[in-house]
Amino acid sequence: MLSVVICTYNRAALLDKVLGSLCKQTLPAHDFEVVIINDGSVDNTEVVATSHAAKLPLRYVYQRNAGLASAKNHGLFACRGDVVLFLDDDDIATEALLEEHVKTHAEFPAEHFAVLGYTALSPDISEDPLMHFVTEVGCFLFSYPSLKHGDALDYTYFWGGRSSCKRSLLLDFGVFNPVFRFGAEDIELGYRLSRLGLQVIYNKNAVSYTIRKIDFDAFCHRLERQGASSYVCSRLHPAPEIQQWAGTADSEQSWTMIGGHFEAIIRSARHLDSMANLKLATGLGLDEETRGLLYRAYWAAFKACKVKGIVEKKESLNKMEAFIGQEKTAGSVQG
Incomplete structure (x- = not known):
């Protein structure tokens, strides 16, 4: 039903926590899979991934370092779910994250509907002035303050790492442009899909927590x-x-x-x-x-x-x- 695609690069310690959170989902394990795309890491990413294979329906794929858009495409082609959720390798999933994405897609089954979840700061970094500023004030990282649960949003809210969509929409009408190694790959794809009527439904209950403090x-x-x-x-x-x-x-x-x-x-x-x-x-x-x-x-x-x-x-x-x-x-x- 749902494929969780995680693209990662040299963040083995963070990935371990992310995968740990996916072991506690309310969505039954037979209803989702986790696909990890290792984008050329030189740390122990493979060891971390395989250590969770007995606890999760997980597949691990390695590619030479080619950037985020390429890795997302690799995950898209490797996964098998009707819905694909792109989850960042530094975001912890709450227990209902996957279930909430599935529920919203069930409410909006048409192919052109995507879902945006809510990403908050984990408690240990929420008081950091820079992290607070970039998420809640300047909105350089996220831009949630003006959103309301259930809002139908345009392509500029097709944010990577916290959005899901029907896999068929991407396979039939467009994938990520691999020219983007970091940044803009999600909005650029969203813009192309907007010509097909893409709408992004905001579900504030599909919660994840970012755990990486950026200096x-x-x-x-x-x-x-x-x-x-x-x-x-x-x-x-x-x-x-x-x-x-x-x-x-x-x-x-x-x-x-x-x-x-x-x-x-x-x-x-x-x-x-x-x-x-x-x-x-x-x-x-x-x-x-x-x-x-x-x-x-x-x-x-x-x-x-x-x-x-x-x-x-x-x-x-x-x-x-x-x-x-x-x-x-x-x-x-x-x-």
Whole structure:
């Protein structure tokens, strides 16, 4: 009935916890399978996966490292369920997660309906100021505050790692574009499927908990990569709605204003982030003024990182296209 596809790369310790949570599902084990795609890990991912094989209907597949979109496609072709749920390798499933996805698909059986579950922060990282900001304030990671249970949403909510859909929809009408190694692969596919009427139903009771704390520098790097992927998506689909989602329209103008101050913006935010964590580590809370300054610094830094990723990817592709053009010209002259 349901296939849970988990794509993973060098996160064996986290994967072990995720698989442990899937052993406790209210959905009977004969109604689901777990397909693990190891995207070229060099840690003990295989050992962790096989250690759960006796407790779960599990299959393990290894591929050379090719990125998230490729791994998701591999999982899609390897699985056998009518519904496929893409679950992140750092998200713990609550006991009813799989059952809730199945129930919503039963309520909306038409092929074009997908389901979005709710991902919260695990208790041990929920008080972290950065993680709280990126999920509940700036919504750089998730964007749940404005959603209501049962909402019918568009393709921009076809979020990887917490969404499920009918497998036949993807097999018949489109899979993930492997050009996306990280970021935008889910929205880009969702946009293509939206032409077929894709709707995403939000089920707040399909709950998972993210257990991986992301530090400031790692999140900056993440947003640069997302910016690059967003630009690629905007090149593939020139529609105004994709340009708006990708944030590419004013990127060069924005970079002209902030590029010369980028390092200072990052240093300032990093310093405030360190001070905030030091206060919390010593038992001191964050007053409203400090929290406000910190959030403004986060906002400036993360926006700048995404713009940087967009602009650098644009420059890189422009150089590549110019080189290819020169090669073609040279070849024509020689011919």
